[in-house]
Each structure stands twice: as structure tokens, then as C-alpha cells.
Amino acid sequence: MDGELDMICYHKGRKGVIAVRSRRMAAIALAVGMILGLTACMGFWNTPIQLGNLIIGPVVVTGAGGYVLVSVADMPGGGLASIQFGTVANEAIVFANIDASTITIEGKNGFVVLAQDFATVAGKGTLIAVNAATGVVGGTILKFAFTVTGANPTFTVYKTKVTLGSDSNAMIAAWDTSSLDYYTK
Amino acid sequence: MTKRILVATVVITTLVGLTLVVSGPLLGSWTSEFTFRPNGSFAEFIRSLESLLVIDYTMNGFTTTSTSEFQLLGYVWQEFEATGTLGAFGLQANMLFGPSTEKKYIYAQFIGSVSIAGLDFGLYFAQLSDAVLGGAADGFAIRLAGSIGMVHVVSITELGAKVRDDDFDGITIVHAGSGLERSYLTDPVAVGQGFTGQKVTASGLSFGCVDDIATTLYLTCAGFDFLTLELETIDIGLSWLTFDLDLTFQTTVKTIELTPTLVLADALCIDVYAEVLTNAPISTSTTNTIFDTYNSITGIGIYGLGFSYSWNGVTVKELTVLNTARYAITTHEYGSVIEEIVEAIENGHDYCVNYWELLSIEVVGDGCCGGTNRFLANTYFNRDESALFGWGTTYIEGEVAINSTISLSTQLEVSTDGADYLGIGVEVSW
Numbered sequence: 001m002d003g004e005l006d007m008i009c010y011h012k013g014r015k016g017v018i019a020v021r022s023r024r025m026a027a028i029a030l031a032v033g034m035i036l037g038l039t040a041c042m043g044f045w046n047t048p049i050q051l052g053n054l055i056i057g058p059v060v061v062t063g064a065g066g067y068v069l070v071s072v073a074d075m076p077g078g079g080l081a082s083i084q085f086g087t088v089a090n091e092a093i094v095f096a097n098i099d100a101s102t103i104t105i106e107g108k109n110g111f112v113v114l115a116q117d118f119a120t121v122a123g124k125g126t127l128i129a130v131n132a133a134t135g136v137v138g139g140t141i142l143k144f145a146f147t148v149t150g151a152n153p154t155f156t157v158y159k160t161k162v163t164l165g166s167d168s169n170a171m172i173a174a175w176d177t178s179s180l181d182y183y184t185k
Numbered sequence: 186m187t188k189r190i191l192v193a194t195v196v197i198t199t200l201v202g203l204t205l206v207v208s209g210p211l212l213g214s215w216t217s218e219f220t221f222r223p224n225g226s227f228a229e230f231i232r233s234l235e236s237l238l239v240i241d242y243t244m245n246g247f248t249t250t251s252t253s254e255f256q257l258l259g260y261v262w263q264e265f266e267a268t269g270t271l272g273a274f275g276l277q278a279n280m281l282f283g284p285s286t287e288k289k290y291i292y293a294q295f296i297g298s299v300s301i302a303g304l305d306f307g308l309y310f311a312q313l314s315d316a317v318l319g320g321a322a323d324g325f326a327i328r329l330a331g332s333i334g335m336v337h338v339v340s341i342t343e344l345g346a347k348v349r350d351d352d353f354d355g356i357t358i359v360h361a362g363s364g365l366e367r368s369y370l371t372d373p374v375a376v377g378q379g380f381t382g383q384k385v386t387a388s389g390l391s392f393g394c395v396d397d398i399a400t401t402l403y404l405t406c407a408g409f410d411f412l413t414l415e416l417e418t419i420d421i422g423l424s425w426l427t428f429d430l431d432l433t434f435q436t437t438v439k440t441i442e443l444t445p446t447l448v449l450a451d452a453l454c455i456d457v458y459a460e461v462l463t464n465a466p467i468s469t470s471t472t473n474t475i476f477d478t479y480n481s482i483t484g485i486g487i488y489g490l491g492f493s494y495s496w497n498g499v500t501v502k503e504l505t506v507l508n509t510a511r512y513a514i515t516t517h518e519y520g521s522v523i524e525e526i527v528e529a530i531e532n533g534h535d536y537c538v539n540y541w542e543l544l545s546i547e548v549v550g551d552g553c554c555g556g557t558n559r560f561l562a563n564t565y566f567n568r569d570e571s572a573l574f575g576w577g578t579t580y581i582e583g584e585v586a587i588n589s590t591i592s593l594s595t596q597l598e599v600s601t602d603g604a605d606y607l608g609i610g611v612e613v614s615w
Contacts, residue, residue, distance in 0.1 A: 050319055057361040060258045065228035069364055073318055102228070108364075110530045134527040138357075140364045147228040181286040183318035185357050185366075 050074045052175040054083075054162065055183055059153050066098070068155045070142040073183040075175075077166025079135025083142075084128045084163040088117050091124035092161035097150035100125070107131075108140040135167025138185025213240040213615055220596065220608035232606045233257060246270055256363050259285035264367065274299045281367055283360065288316035292358060294371050305330040309348050311371035317358060322373040324381070337389045343382035345375040352384070352401065366533070381406060394420045411435050424448065426461070443475040445482060458489035458512075458523055472511075472527070488512050489523040502545040509541050509568075517563055517580060521545060540565035540577050556586025572601055590614050 057069035072080050086092030100118045107113055107129055116127035129142060144155065157177065164172040220232040236255040241248055247269030254262040263282040270276070274297055281292040291314055298307040307328035313320040324345020331338055341348055349355030349370045356372035359365070375381055388399035399415045414432040421428065429444040445461040465472060465479035475482070488508035494501050504523055506512050513526050513536040521543060529536045537543075548560045560583050567577035578600040586592045596608035 053318055055318065055361050060362055062231055062257045063228065065231070069361065071359065071361055071364075102226075109533075110526065131530075134530055136530065139359070139530075139533065145229075147226070178318050180316065180318045181283060181288070181361055182291060182316055183359050183361060184313075184372075185359060 052076055052080070052164070052172055053178045053183065054157070054159070054164070054175060055178045055180070056155070056157050058179075058181075059155050061148055061153065064147055065145065066148045066153060067143055067145045069140050070144070070157075071138075071140045071183065072136055073138045073178075073185060075135065075137050075164075075166065076172060077135065077168040077170050079137040079167050080131070080141065080164055080172070081135045081167040081169075082128070082130045082163075082165035083111075084126075085157065086126045086161035088120050088126055090161060091117075091121060091126040092158050093118075093125040093127075094156045094158065095123060095125065095154060097148060097153035098155070099147040099149050102147040104145050105129075106143040106145070108143060109136050110134060111136070111141045113142075131167075138183070210243050211240065211615075212243075213238070214612060215239075215614075216610065216612045218594070218596075218608060218610035220606045222604075222606050224603050224605075231257065232608075247276075254365065256365070258362055261285055261360055261363055261365055262367060273301070279369060281358065281369075283316065285362075286316065288314060290314050291316055292356075292367075292369065294369050296370065303331055307348075309346060309371040311346050311356070311369070311373040313356070313373050322376055324373040324375055326371065332389075335389050335391070336387055339384075339386045339388075341382075341384045343374075343380070343384070345373060345379060345381050347372045347374055347382070350386075352403075379406075382410075409436060418446075441476060444473060445475070447485065454492065456491035456493070457487060458491065459485055459487045462486045472525070491523065498549045500545075500547045500549075502543070502547075504543040504545075506541045513537060514540060514543050514565070517561065517582070521563060537565055537578075539567050539569070541568055542566035542575075552586030552588070552592075554587065555589030556592055557584070558586055559584040577601065578605070 052075040053073045055071040055073060057071065060067050084092075100122070103118050103125065105113050105116060105127060110131040110133040111129045112132070114128045114130060116125065118125035131141075159177045164175060166172050215236070215238045217236040219234050222229050222232050225232075234255075234257045238251075238253040238255075240251045243249075247267060250264075250266045250268075252262065252264040252266075253260070254264075261283065263284050265278075265280045267278045268276065276298075277294075277296040279292075279294040280290075282289050283291050292312065294309070294311045296307065296309050298305065300306070305328075307330075309326040309328065310324070312323040315321040322345070324343070326344065326346045326348045327342045328348060329340045339350075341350070347353045347355075349372075353372070355368060355370045357366050357368040383404045384401065386399060386401045388397065390398035390400075392398060395416045395418070397417045399413075399417075401411075401413045401415075403410045403412075412434040414430075416430040416432075419428040419430060425448050427446050427448055429446065431440075431442040431444070433440045433442075445463070447459050447461055449457065449459065460473055461482055462484045463473055463475050463479060464481045464483050465474050465476065486508065488506065489512060490505045490507070492501075492503040502521070504514055504521070506514060506523055511525055511527075512523055513529060515522050515524050515529060516535040516537060519529075519534040519536075524532075524534060524536065526536065528534075542565065544564045544566075546560075546562045548558075550558045552558050561581070563580045564576065565578045565580075566575045568575055578598060581597045581599075582594065583596075584592055584594040590613060592612045594608075594610040594612070596606070596610070598605040
């Protein structure tokens with residue numbers, strides 16, 4: 001009998017230990033959850049502000065020809081509606097091993113090229129393109145196609161000479177360039 | 186001795202693997218297409234080269250799919266997908282790689298779902314690599330959906346990820362070099378798995394003259410973000426006119442938008458594309474709506490006409506766009522339909538910039554030895570062209586089935602400048 005009582009007491013004690021342990025575990029889990037939740041909302045895991053990006057794609061060579069896609073991502077103000085690559089004598093586009101006389105530019109996603117100049121200064125170019133329909137928040141806006149004249153052709157855009165306008169008729173002042181292989185929209 | 190054991194292990198594993206492959210159903214298809222410009226210079230001769238290889242393997246209720254996409258610039262996408270059920274659980278996993286770029290791994294997604302007593306539970310996880318602009322990112326989302334009487338309630342708890350629904354678009358990953366893209370349901374928006382948002386949507390309510398009321402509440406770490414009330418098809422007693430009402434509360438702003446909709450009878454022969462015009466400015470979200478000081482209905486605009494008739498496998502279709510400033514005809518890849526230009530741009534649909542009319546003839550028939558033969562001819566007309574009837578471009582596509590598993594295709598596009606491009610293709614399936 002005493003042994004049975006001892007066992008019951010032991011079991012009750014063990015249950016009590018388990019119950020205490022469970023409550024402690026639950027409290028710890030709740031505390032961890034609250035800490036995670038509060039610190040998340042305190043900004044430790046805030047998503048960094050995404051600047052608008054002008055993405056210059058790689059030069060894709062197909063035989064004697066090639067092309068470059070120019071795209072945008074996360075453009076503010078309703079999206080990109082106009083873009084100017086410098087001016088004549090202050091061109092924003094610099095290229096090498098590309099025949100300037102063969103450069104053709106196709107607007108994408110509603111963009112139309114209003115004016116371009118790739119002849120005045122050798123190896124440099126400028127153009128203006130607009131989208132009268134809507135702003136483009138993310139996607140391809142221009143395709144440059146050309147004949148390649150040498151190995152490893154290059155196509156570079158100087159950010160400081162590029163001007164962007166948004167669909168809300170405001171200049172986009174804060175933006176960045178990217179040469180990453182992928183972007184999201 | 187160790188080497189012998191290793192070699193034996195490799196051989197046995199390979200044999201077991203091959204046995205499983207042979208014993209399980211292996212399906213797939215390979216599609217390849219080459220187009221060229223007969224009138225172009227040497228540098229412009231090759232227009233495109235595309236190849237798509239899809240392999241499906243099903244075993245024990247799970248299907249694994251491998252999709253490999255090649256273009257002229259190289260091996261663009263390698264995608265793996267696994268879907269299936271494990272007891273009461275539905276499972277889906279996706280992985281995306283970019284073999285032609287320096288960083289190969291791009292994205293991964295896992296979705297688990299289960300239905301218990303009428304309650305749908307879904308767990309979403311996604312990870313985006315730093316090869317993508319804006320990455321690295323990873324996050325979870327938990328979705329609960331159920332009905333209380335006629336009311337349907339959906340709760341989404343965002344722990345660093347958003348899930349595609351009426352308010353969010355999921356994630357679309359674009360390859361900058363080719364413009365090709367892949368879309369998935371789960372968009373990871375924050376590194377780590379902290380709480381980032383909570384959205385609750387209740388729909389299916391009916392009240393008085395309103396058929397469907399939906400309300401959405403969205404909270405973020407910053408607190409209240411928005412509360413929307415959507416009332417659809419408000420009947421004002423006019424059989425030909427209804428309104429949709431969107432009422433949005435934000436922290437310091439409340440907006441009300443009314444969208445009038447014409448209710449037309451079923452077309453007997455000619456489809457009339459009509460809309461209610463308001464004095465609101467043209468944009469993606471506000472065109473044809475009444476809000477703020479733009480509170481006038483200015484008229485009814487007919488922006489297009491259409492005709493379509495099918496018989497004995499032949500379909501004749503005609504589309505005319507009357508308002509070319511705002512509407513356009515999408516290309517054949519996007520269904521050759523009349524779509525608002527701003528919507529086409531937002532959805533990534535190619536459209537015919539200069540053409541206002543389309544005449545299409547499509548013939549579909551059975552192949553002699555299985556499969557399907559198909560012929561399509563789309564002719565586009567332009568107001569400004571000097572050619573007969575303002576003809577602008579004709580696109581012809583033909584597909585001939587050799588048998589039920591192999592088909593050959595050809596394409597031709599001709600414009601006022603001559604032959605724009607020619608193409609040949611092959612599709613093999615097993």
C-alpha cells in the first residue's frame with residue numbers, strides 16, 4: 001500500500017513536473033513569439049526602401065548582330081513615362097565594337113522614340129523616348145539592335161546624364177542603375 | 186576494397202533509378218522554332234531560335250516536371266516543379282535556375298494545403314536569391330479560408346511574404362537579357378520571417394439592391410494600412426446601367442470610386458464593345474470612373490466592333506477598333522482580342538500598334554494519322570496605309586500533324602515592306 005501510495009505520489013509529482021514544464025515551455029514560446037513579432041514590427045526586418053532602377057541588359061550577340069534590352073523596375077509616381085539619354089555633345093550612351101549606322105531602336109510597352117543621334121560623336125549616342133499611354137513600373141522599355149564589328153562589344157549608360165520622368169508628370173530624382181541578370185515586376 | 190564498394194553502390198543506384206524511370210510513366214514534349222528575315226542583312230538574318238523541353242514524371246501520386254527553355258542567347262531557364270498529395274495534404278514545390286548567368290539559383294517556393302471541416306489551410310514559403318534585383322529575400326504566409334453561412338472569409342498572415350490574390354500580383358521574375366519571365370504565387374518581401382502584414386477579406390454579403398459586398402482589412406507593422414468596401418453590380422433601377430462602388434479608408438485619406446457599367450443584351454451577330462464615358466482622366470485605375478471632382482457621365486462610347494462565326498472547324502473573326510487612342514488588338518500570342526492599351530501594357534500583352542482592323546480565318550482539323558492540323562491567317566489593316574483597303578500586315582501560321590506525337594509548323598509574316606520573317610518549327614511529344 002505504501003508503495004502504491006508512493007507510486008501515486010510519484011506519478012502526481014511527475015505530472016506536476018510535466019505540467020510545470022509545459023507551462024514554462026508555453027510561456028517561453030509565447031515570449032519568443034512576442035519578441036519576434038515586436039522586433040519585426042520595430043523594423044529589424046524592415047524591407048529596405050526599393051528605389052526605381054534602370055536596368056541595362058547584357059549585350060546579346062547572335063552571329064554578326066546583337067541587341068541590348070533596357071528595362072525598368074520599381075519606378076515610382078505611376079511608372080516611367082519619359083527617358084532622355086543625355087544630349088548631343090553630352091551623350092549618355094557609350095558603345096564600342098558596334099556599327100553606329102546600323103543601330104535601330106524599338107520602343108517596348110508603349111514607349112516611342114522621339115529623337116535619336118548616334119552619328120555626331122563616334123562611339124556615343126543620345127535619344128529621347130516617351131510613353132503617351134501610361135507609366136511603366138516594371139518591364140522592358142527599349143530594345144537596341146545593331147551589327148557587331150568586333151569581339152566583346154560594349155554598351156554603357158552613364159547614370160548622371162540620364163533623365164527620367166514619371167507618369168505623374170514629375171522628375172524621378174532618386175533612382176539607380178543595375179546590371180543584374182534578373183529583376184522582378 | 187572501398188573503391189569496389191563505391192563502384193558497386195553507384196551501379197546499383199543507377200540500375201534502381203533506371204528501373205524506376207522505366208516503370209513509372211514519363212511524359213514530355215519538345216518544341217523548337219526558328220525564324221529568320223529573308224530580306225534582312227547578314228547580321229539581321231536570324232530573328233529568333235527558341236526551344237522548350239518539358240518532362241513529366243509521375244509516381245505514387247506525385248508529378249515532377251522539368252522545364253528547360255533555350256533561346257539564341259543560351260540556356261535561359263531551368264525550372265523544376267513537384268505537385269501531389271500526401272494523405273489529406275496537397276503539396277507543391279517550385280525551383281527556378283538560370284543556367285546561363287553567373288549566379289544559377291534564382292527562386293524557390295513551397296506550398297502546403299489541407300482542408301479540414303470546411304476550413305482551407307495553406308502555408309506558403311518562398312526564397313529569392315541575390316541574383317535578382319531587390320533580393321535576397323525569404324518569407325512565409327499563412328492562409329485560412331472558410332465560410333460562415335453565405336459569407337466567405339479569407340485570412341492571410343504575412344511573415345515576410347505576400348500571396349497572389351485580388352490585391353497582390355505574386356512575383357514575376359524577368360531575365361534582363363532576353364525579357365523572358367516566370368511568375369509564381371508567393372512573393373518574399375523581407376529578409377527573415379518577422380510579421381509584415383495581416384489581411385482579412387469577407388465577401389458574399391448581399392444587402393438590398395447590392396448583389397455582392399466584399400470588405401478587406403489590411404494591417405502592417407506600421408499599423409492600419411487600408412480598409413476597402415467593394416459593392417458590385419448596384420442596381421439603380423435601370424436595366425442597362427449598373428454601378429460598382431469602391432470605398433477605401435486609409436490612415437488620412439478616404440476615397441470613393443463609382444464605376445458605371447453598361448449592361449448589353451446578348452449579341453445576335455455583331456459584338457458591340459461599349460463603355461460608359463466619364464470626365465475622369467485616362468489612367469490605369471481611374472479611366473471610366475467617377476471620383477473626386479470627376480463626377481460626370483459624359484456619354485456612351487462604342488470603342489469596337491467584332492464578329493465571329495464557326496462552322497465545320499472553320500472560324501472567321503473580324504475585329505474593328507474605333508477608338509485607337511485607347512484600345513488596340515493584341516497579337517495572336519495573346520488571343521487577338523480588343524484590349525485597352527494601358528491594360529495590355531500592365532499585363533505584358535503585345536499589341537498591334539498601328540492596326541485598327543483584323544480579319545482572321547482559322548481552320549482546325551484532324552490529322553491523317555492522329556494529332557491536329559491547324560491553319561491560321563490574320564490580316565491587319567491600317568488607316569494610314571496606301572495599299573488596297575489599307576492592308577498592313579498578314580500573318581500566316583500552319584501546323585501539320587505527322588502523327589499523334591510529332592507535328593511540324595511554319596510561320597510567315599508579310600507587310601508592305603515585303604516578307605518580314607519566315608519560321609519553321611517542330612513539336613514532339615511522348
